Amino acid sequence: MTPSPILLTSPDDILGAVPYILGFHPADSLVVIAFAGRGARGRLRVTTRWDLPIAPGALDRLVPLFQREGVTHTILAGFGDGVLVTPAMDEVRRLLSDAGVNVIEALRADDGRYWSYVCTRAECCPPEGRPYDPLAGEVAAQATFAGLMALPDRESLRRSIVPVTGAARVTMREATRSVAADVRAKIVTVAEPREAPAAFVAEGLERVRRSIDAFHRLGPLPDHEAARLGIDLSVVRVRDEAWTLMDDDTQDTHVALWGDLTRRLEAPFVPPAASLLGAAAWRRGDSALAGIAVERALAVDPSYSMANLLAQGLQQLVSPAVLRQRMPTPEELDASMGPPRMEWLHPMLELLDDHTLRTP
Incomplete structure (x- = not known):
């Protein structure tokens, strides 16, 4: 992400980092962040974002990509309503499991709350979700200090290169x-x-x-x-x-x-x-x-x-x-x-x- 790597230690960190990795705050999206190596020595190799819903079979392309890049583990983040996010999350988790790629976290974020598909403990991942603020966390502050920018949405990114008038x-x-x-x-x-x-x-x-x-x-x-x-x-x-x-x-x-x-x-x-x-x-x-x-x-x-x-x-x-x-x-x-x-x-x-x- 930056010359000084940012350590992701919690779901709040992950959700705070995603907009700065992409360059904008995603909506109705599935984001796959892939790493090569083990533990703290793993290095970010690939980040992909998919609009939801995803066409049948489209996610199959991830497997050969991850094989080429030597990916060993991933973080998944879905943004939007569960009706959109969950089918895509289930599909990508199945594909990665079959390919031997470890999913260390899988999250869904919507309307200022997040849920984990990996954690089932009610004390840390309650059914109503946990509140989070993608703008006020420590990772967002570090990314901003490092000169990274996260536009409000993909449309804002598109407008950044529209013709001058x-x-x-x-x-x-x-x-x-x-x-x-x-x-x-x-x-x-x-x-x-x-x-x-x-x-x-x-x-x-x-x-x-x-x-x-x-x-x-x-x-x-x-x-x-x-x-x-x-x-x-x-x-x-x-x-x-x-x-x-x-x-x-x-x-x-x-x-x-x-x-x-x-x-x-x-x-x-x-x-x-x-x-x-x-x-x-x-x-x-x-x-x-x-x-x-x-x-x-x-x-x-x-x-x-x-x-x-x-x-x-x-x-x-x-x-x-x-x-x-x-x-x-x-x-x-x-x-x-x-x-x-x-x-x-x-x-x-x-x-x-x-x-x-x-x-x-």
């Missing part, structure tokens, strides 16, 4: 039209057309690296720089450069940068930035934000390949480590894709001609 949208649209006109003119008027792709890609690769560093040091990019970076990312080789630059030290910067661009870019240029946001969030372990970012990309372009790849991985509960292991280096990308060609720029040029950019 008002004056911010007007100035961004004007900047995009201006930059788009300059880029198109530069490409179509170049003296030697065969040199245009290489020059565009080289500038784009440098701009990606420079923008990541600038955002880390200074925060959001000026409108014209953000618009130009958005145009650069519409070329796959430039977008993939940004993807290869994600690592454990920079993933927070990537989440912030691509999240900012997802909100500010004009709609035709959103899919690459939103997909990069999804990849960075997923790498960080924030599958909720990753899923929302992918949804945003596919809402603009349902055929966008990177977003579809991420959507499949999230749906199949693939570990982000798999993508990290298979992601080529920039040098390997150059070797596999070869020298830049004019067809690389065709999708970008079509976007520059989009009527939404030419509308006054």
Whole structure:
């Protein structure tokens, strides 16, 4: 969860930690927190959240995931009415028992009270449930101190990357039209057309690296720089450069940068930035934000390949480590894709001609 691990010693701790693990306070949800190792040495490996009710057979995907991740024990937390939570809880407990995964606690929380499916002692787990406050506990205080945030609900998380409006949208649209006109003119008027792709890609690769560093040091990019970076990312080789630059030290910067661009870019240029946001969030372990970012990309372009790849991985509960292991280096990308060609720029040029950019 944080550079300083938070010890979970009670149901109150667990229920206090879940919103900060997810990034929002869940409702009508089943949350599975999985660990590898034994006792106090166990390490958090996977957290998954499922909307309730859950489709028959959907939970079956947990078993191969846990086998890949070496999961040994889990904590389960259901949020909502017992009619919704209990069938899902019974199913996941059966699956994990058959797979040899220990369930050390299984809770249901609703309307400020919680119940345990594991403990049957009335003195600590009475039939009417035990009261708890997810906002006032020690774990919530530790998580807040560590810089973690828990939004009120998933809808709040979705709203965190909705497009900017008002004056911010007007100035961004004007900047995009201006930059788009300059880029198109530069490409179509170049003296030697065969040199245009290489020059565009080289500038784009440098701009990606420079923008990541600038955002880390200074925060959001000026409108014209953000618009130009958005145009650069519409070329796959430039977008993939940004993807290869994600690592454990920079993933927070990537989440912030691509999240900012997802909100500010004009709609035709959103899919690459939103997909990069999804990849960075997923790498960080924030599958909720990753899923929302992918949804945003596919809402603009349902055929966008990177977003579809991420959507499949999230749906199949693939570990982000798999993508990290298979992601080529920039040098390997150059070797596999070869020298830049004019067809690389065709999708970008079509976007520059989009009527939404030419509308006054």
